[in-house]
Amino acid sequence: MSGGRPVARLVSPVIVRLGAMAAAMAAIAVLGVVLSTAAVNDLTQDLQPAAAANQSVYQDLTDMSAAVAEWGSTGAKAAADDYQQALVRLPADEQVVRQFARGDNELELLVVRQERAAQEWIARYAAPRMKTDGGTPATPQQVRLSSQLFDSVRSAHQATTETFDSRVRESSTAASFRLKGTILAVVLLAVVFWWFVSRSRRRLMVELSQPLLGLEKVVQRMAKQDHEVRAELTGPKEVRAVATALNEFADAQARARAVEGRIQSELRSLDTARDDFVSNVSHELRTPLTTIAGYLELVADEFEDRLEPRHERMLEATRRNVARLKQLIDDLLALSRAEGRAADMEPIDLALLVREVVTDIRITAARRDIHVEVDTPENVVPVLADRAMLHRAFLNLLTNAVKFSHDGGRVAVALRRSGATAEVTITDHGIGIPAGEIDRLGTRFFRASNAVYNEIAGTGLGVRIMQTIIDNHGGDVVIDSVEGEGTTVSVRLTVVPDQVPGPLPHELLEAEEAAAAEAAARAEPDPDVPRIVPAFPRRR
Incomplete structure (x- = not known):
């Protein structure tokens, strides 16, 4: 046989490509998530805390300015405490801003400018004012100096804040772009993946599925006894x-x-x-x-x-x-x-047939004082059968039961109907059959060893004839025997409830005679015609 690729070579490239595309989709998704997470972390863990610290720096300076003004007007000790606390917080907040700005030339320059403006305001105005006695108002020159210096602080802080806001917007945009880029890349790969799967499916349908479907149709046609059909040599x-x-x-x-x-x-x-x-x-x-x-x-x-x-x-x-x-x-x-x-099947009454067989065997049984009991239902038990052959089968069974019974014994014949099955059971209490020889019953010319020993006449064909007849009627035979105790033979046949047994020949004859007698009784006798009276009755 030549031609055609193995299924492994046909399927393996598809599996490899699908695996590679799935791995690429997973890698892109993971990379996008990592980059987006890094951008979000940079925004939330670095940039936003630094921006908040920058606002804290301005808030510290504002608190110090308010404390200086209150100290100069009231001389309250709480104002001095507020000033000192703000002065302590300021270096820490400035350090956070300074560390974030390190490496960013533009932002670092603005942060330095803001720190210098703050230090100049503290050194030239706030610190000297806090050293004066409390409740001493500031001179007009000091007020102008404070205003100029704090305007410088405010201006530097505004420039720094704008830069921080710009950095926050850029970082947010970058994180959003990375996330959207990741989603877009995954969607594009999914589209490519779907296209590839569709293409691979069509290819597999052509190269693998269609030949298999063709084989299935061929097998179905062969099962329907299409002996001329043959399979095409296509596919893997x-x-x-x-x-x-x-x-x-x-x-x-x-x-x-x-x-x-x-x-x-x-x-x-x-x-x-x-x-x-x-x-x-x-x-x-x-x-x-x-x-x-x-x-x-x-x-x-x-x-x-x-x-x-x-x-x-x-x-x-x-x-x-x-x-x-x-x-x-x-x-x-x-x-x-x-x-x-070939069996000539017709509907018959199995109960009537069994009673006829028992009647035929009674004389033979009576010679040895064997009593034959029969138990059949009064209703008709219809079966399809060849009357003569089935009569011969049951006659063989009953003859064997009488033959192998002891003188003065008893043979029981029973007919039972269960649903669509009729079972005839023939039981004797005779010599029985050795257990090791039951499987050989029905073999031509086979006779049980105890029958041969007791010199009971027979040809060894009776059971074979009976089994053949029952098989032709689609029935079953079950033989159960114990040596020295007796034998029970059960014959099962199928009941046909929709079939009605036809009348027997003697019944037809009786009907004809009854009709003739009735016609003769209705007819008026002609006195001129002599009557003919039969000398002997008609034989049946």
Whole structure:
């Protein structure tokens, strides 16, 4: 087989590319999150605290200015305390601003300018004023100097604040841009990923899925007995291998069907030859056996009361073997008919059939004082069956039950219906069957060892004939036996409740006679025509 890539080589590149794209999407997403997080951290942990510290610097200077003014007007000690506290906070706040501005030339220059303006205001105005006695008003020159110096502080702080605001806006914009860029990159990769998946799906559908669907359709057509269909050798290497094996299997089936047809034809020929052979041999054997039996009867009649005991035993043994051969011929013919005859099915009443079989066996059972009990429902139990063959099957079973029972024993026959199943059970309390030989029952010419030991006559074909007939009727046979205690045989058949058994021949005859009698009773007798009265009643 050539052509076609293996499934692994077909699928592996797709899996690798999908994995690479998924990894790229994950890497971009992680990188974007890291950069956005860094920008947010820079904004929230560095820039905004520095901007807040810059506002604290101006707030400290404002508090110091208010404290200087209150000290000069009231001389309150609280004003001096407020001044000192603001003076202590100022260096710490300036240090935070200075550390953040380090490396940023523009911001660092503005921060230095702000610090110098603050130090000049403190050194030239605030500190001297706080050294004077409390409650001493500032001179006009001092007021002008304070105003000029604090304006410088205010101007420097405003420039620094504007720069900090600009940095905050830039940082916020950068963080937002990184986040949006990450989302956009992930979306673009997702679109590319979807396009690639769609393209790979179409390719796999063409190269893998469609050949598999084609194989499925071929298998379905083969299951529907389409013997001419074959699979196309397309798709990956493995699919082509399956298609090749499927085609070889179909070819092998075609050859097997041809061989089976020839075998069936030969079997039919053999069955025909066997039936002809059995019929011919039976006929050829039956004629001399009938002659032998006739001569035996003539000898017995002619030499009645003159034969010695040993001669009588010889004559009796000959009669017994002739009868056994006749029975064997009859059983062979019955088995041949059961195995080769198509069952002529018709609705019958199984309960009536069972009662008829019991009636047929009662005389034989009475000779050995065996009581046969029968229990069947009064209602009709309809089954589809060949009446004559099914009668023969139950007759064989009941004959065996009587044959293998002890004198004065009892045989029970029961018919039970459960839903769509009818079960006939025949139970005897005779010699039973050895446990190791039950599985061999039904084998041609097989007889249980205890039956042979007790010299009970038989051909070993009765059970085989019965099983063949029951199989032809789609039934089941279950045999349960204990040696020395008895045997129970159960036969299960399917009930057909929608079928009504037809009338038996004698019932039709009775109906015809009743109709004729009724017509004769209604007809007025002609006095001129003599009446004809039958001398004997009509035989049924």
